Amino acid sequence: DADVTQTPRNRITKTGKRIMLECSQTKGHDRMYWYRQDPGLGLRLIYYSFDVKDINKGEISDGYSVSRQAQAKFSLSLESAIPNQTALYFCATSETGTGNNEQFFGPGTRLTVL
Amino acid sequence: QKEVEQNSGPLSVPEGAIASLNCTYSDRGSQSFFWYRQYSGKSPELIMFIYSNGDKEDGRFTAQLNKASQYVSLLIRDSQPSDSATYLCAVTKGSGTYKYIFGTGTRLKVLA
Numbered sequence: 001d002a003d004v005t006q007t008p009r010n011r012i013t014k015t016g017k018r019i020m021l022e023c024s025q026t027k028g029h030d031r032m033y034w035y036r037q038d039p040g041l042g043l044r045l046i047y048y049s050f051d052v053k054d055i056n057k058g059e060i061s062d063g064y065s066v067s068r069q070a071q072a073k074f075s076l077s078l079e080s081a082i083p084n085q086t087a088l089y090f091c092a093t094s095e096t097g098t099g100n101n102e103q104f105f106g107p108g109t110r111l112t113v114l
Numbered sequence: 115q116k117e118v119e120q121n122s123g124p125l126s127v128p129e130g131a132i133a134s135l136n137c138t139y140s141d142r143g144s145q146s147f148f149w150y151r152q153y154s155g156k157s158p159e160l161i162m163f164i165y166s167n168g169d170k171e172d173g174r175f176t177a178q179l180n181k182a183s184q185y186v187s188l189l190i191r192d193s194q195p196s197d198s199a200t201y202l203c204a205v206t207k208g209s210g211t212y213k214y215i216f217g218t219g220t221r222l223k224v225l226a
Binding site: 031040041042043044045048050058090094101102103104105106107108 | 122146148155156157158159160163202206212213214216217218219
């Protein structure tokens with residue numbers, strides 16, 4: 001079974017719709033992250049959370065919000081989707097106190113906003 | 115200047131050759147450096163990390179770090195067609211933080 005799962009894996013929606021992307025992990029990690037990936041721009045951090053009560057904005061948080069419902073769950077919402085939010089979205093996790101702070105990525109959600 | 119810079123490629127090497135991938139970064143406070151491999155349409159997976167100046171070897175992979183020059187590289191020996199992928203360099207932002215800054219990646223093609 002995958003350690004980091006994302007749902008849905010693919011989503012096509014229309015401009016103005018509210019969308020929620022969900023991430024769950026069974027790794028027991030305390031830190032969770034949301035990234036988006038665009039061709040030529042690489043992976044960019046949207047939000048990150050170091051525990052359930054700690055939420056932080058990344059470099060491109062405008063137009064997005066997040067919820068850390070539990071240590072294992074971290075959701076990303078687009079309140080009113082727009083076409084330039086079309087991208088591949090990744091959730092990642094890491095564990096405090098490990099020497100290398102390796103981040104483990106979920107399989108990704110491909111979002112298309114028409 | 116981008117915080118983490120990589121040549122987008124593609125870098126083409128024949129099977130069995132050494133592939134050399136390079137990355138420069140701008141934040142002198144960065145302490146941890148990572149190389150991820152990403153196959154098309156898949157998620158990134160960690161292949162190497164390095165903290166200290168010098169070389170770190172793991173199988174066919176060697177990471178090299180030069181903090182004075184703000185440069186990190188990845189060497190892949192005996193390149194195989196299965197190594198064909200995009201290689202992402204990631205650098206922690208500042209000292210004592212756990213936020214990554216990713217480069218845009220270098221696409222590697224190993225020709226059989």
